[in-house]
Amino acid sequence: MYKFNILNHFVVGTLGPNLWRFQLSFFILTLGIRANQLAIAWWTLQETNCAACFSAMVACAISAEILAKPLLGWVADRYCKIQVILIGNILSAGSVLALLTLSLLNEFNAIAVGSLMVIGSIVIGVRDPIQSSIIPSLVDKEQVPLAFRSKAIMSSLATLIGPVIAGGLISGLGISMALGVDLLAIVLAARLVSSAVVKQSASNLMTESRISLILSGFRIAYRIKIEFYLSILAMIVNFALFPFFAILVPLYVKDILSLPVWYVGLLDSAFGLGILVGSYYFIGWLENKVPRDVCISVGFSLLGCNLLITGLLNSPWLLPIVFFCGGVGLMLVNVHASTVRTLATPQQYRNRMSATVAFFSALASPIGSIVVGLYTEKTNLNLTIILFGGLISTLSMIVFLIPQFKLVMRTSNKKLDEVYREIYPTAFHDTAH
Template identity: 35%
Template sequence: MSQNAVDKDSEAVAPEKRGGLGRQFHAVQIAALLNGLGTRCGQLAVAWWALAETGSATAFAAFVAIGVAAEVAARGLFGWFGDQYRPHRIIASCYLISASTMLVLALLYAAGAYHSYALAAGLALIGICSGVGDPLQTTVIRTLVPVHLVELAVRRRSVMMSTASLLGPVVAGVSLSLVHAGGTLVINTAAVCLSFFLVLTVSAPRPDAGPPREGSHLNAWYQGTRDGFRYLYAIKSEYHLALLALVVNLALYPLFGILIPALVHRSFPGSAWAVGVVEGGFAVGLVLGGLGVVSRVSKAVGRAGAIFSGFGLLGMGMVVSGAVAFFVPGNLALFVVVATISLTFAGVGLVLVNINASTVRALASPQSMRNRMMASAGFASGLASPVGSLFSGVFSDAWSEEVTMLGLGALILVAVAVASRSSHISRVMSLSDTDVVDAYQRLYPAASNKPTPAGPVDASP
């Protein structure tokens, strides 16, 4: 394959970016970092406001769940827009809507007007914006950097998003303690506004969505969204990875949201700091993974080996954490040390999976389906989060949190053992950096037989 063919999606990359990732890439990702901090802290501030007004932990959990559910749904329902319109404009629109929503919520707080339906609608809107914008921040990488730098760009994005995960709870806690929910919403509105202005400095080409098709906007959206899920199913390597990720999310999401806090509350009352330390270890693992560990491991064992090793580290992290709590009950120091170390490795494992899978997805997917592939995969795996939360609570009441952690960790290991037998994952992940470009069109030609409906397109310069 010629270099011209390899770089066909990077023709708009400015010359100064040929030797590096460039200003526009960093503008998008710094904006994503600020938006991630702003929206997550804003969601927590609203939920905290609800807790202060109602005194109900159920209300707190419900408001958090609303934002998560809206985000997951938006990935599946609105991925088509990223393949149809200029991605940086959609990202900027999402930031503007999020900032405006948080400002309205801040004004409601200042006026002392607590309305549960207004808060729920605001959190849902912020969640939708996150669900639409997050896949695009990865999809747009292919148009902002040369092909040979895509993996580096995905690693750099991973570090920034991991930093947001690490700093988010700290920033939210400090802000809520100093300026309460209203001040936190104002600060986060400013952060998301800054993200909006950063993205306005970016110029990315309009996606090649194919020829326009007659019909309404609604019909074009419906068919385009349906084709996104059809394409995910047809690309068997992505479909198998999505199933594996669904099992992992089934276990991982409730680990930090339910199991560890509940375990500490029951076994070590008065030691809430332990939750922050243990979960902080996972966040540190996310940062370490993006700082070079992934590159070294992937070169040593290949992308397929890195992905399965990463999932294995996740499962083992949960098994070890549950085992130390089960077999040595009541020992706070031992639990904190062992769980923090094991979950740090689990964090590295998650980055091993995400960077390798996202890099291949960005390079192998055709331009007309790239964002839908990102969004559909995220939607499919994200569906497990609310289900996992529900069942983890039921199992914890029946068997205890530590046994539930052991069982869910073992479930991940079993799923990895089954998925490692997938010839589709092994074949795609074993491709060279050159051969992986647009590989899905070559390896799965039947998936692209049906033209993607386009509908109205953004043809402005």
């Protein structure tokens, strides 16, 4: 019988206090960010009563975050990752303090608030890839897969409870208090992450130009064909999945199911619960039974079926189960792909690789939203969802066509360490190192 308690491993000591402090700091930061985002949204809409104004502010912030990933991903390869995070926290604290001051003075200025949102988004764009690339420096190589699962659990918990806490803070205590909580979260997170000790220092890349370092991330991602093709598949998934949740699900619930808005929250929660249970239980249960490549293929299938069944059946009772399975599928893809990417990439390139792949994945989200906005005006909503589901489902077969995919995914954790240097020996010859 399968018995596993990841929380025991995580907290008691198998993964060690360094990872616990680091991931707890990101958990606290994520809760603070949710409070910050909802507070700014509520504040902006109250003061301007203009959805277009707020949308423009959000678009600028998201664009800054997306661009920061490839343009600044080299920073955490050149300098100590912990120091980069701490500097980012200082910048975040400064921007939140400025927002809090404006709120307390009851002085709303769209340009000032939007600019401070951009600063916070740039920090997030720099900080997020480090959350993955630093893991091999915090735990033993054999425990990297478990560390990625604990990361996914913490992220899914924050996603589930963050909006609830943020809504309660703003409803009960007001916008200024929510911003104050975010500021406190940044300080606590900085205290936690500063006590983490990494096993490896960042590579010395002082002689390389910034342009060379930026371009090297793209060159490496292109030359390592398995990552290049997987990043394309990730773009396709985000192209469909982001507008599905942001646009199509609310429209579907309102126009097709004729249900109130709480049902949208129920479906989102079911998907989040699938992410949590997939990280906590299913991946561990399958670890020694099913190869990674098969798990990733099954994950694409579950995600695709989530959309296909939604578009085909219109069953309010069945949909939460379908969305739960979709969340499990997303974790089967993400955890295995992230684990292999981080271990197989040479240490001095890991953050650039994570940042570049994240950039390509995020880039597809706004494109998908634009396409959906244009396409749904001309076709049936259910048909749009079905087409997106079919698109994702085909990836479960296409993924096996990627060169070296099966070989790399079935390599043991011990042998995965920097294996891309052996499989793709020319990939790193003229890049910054």
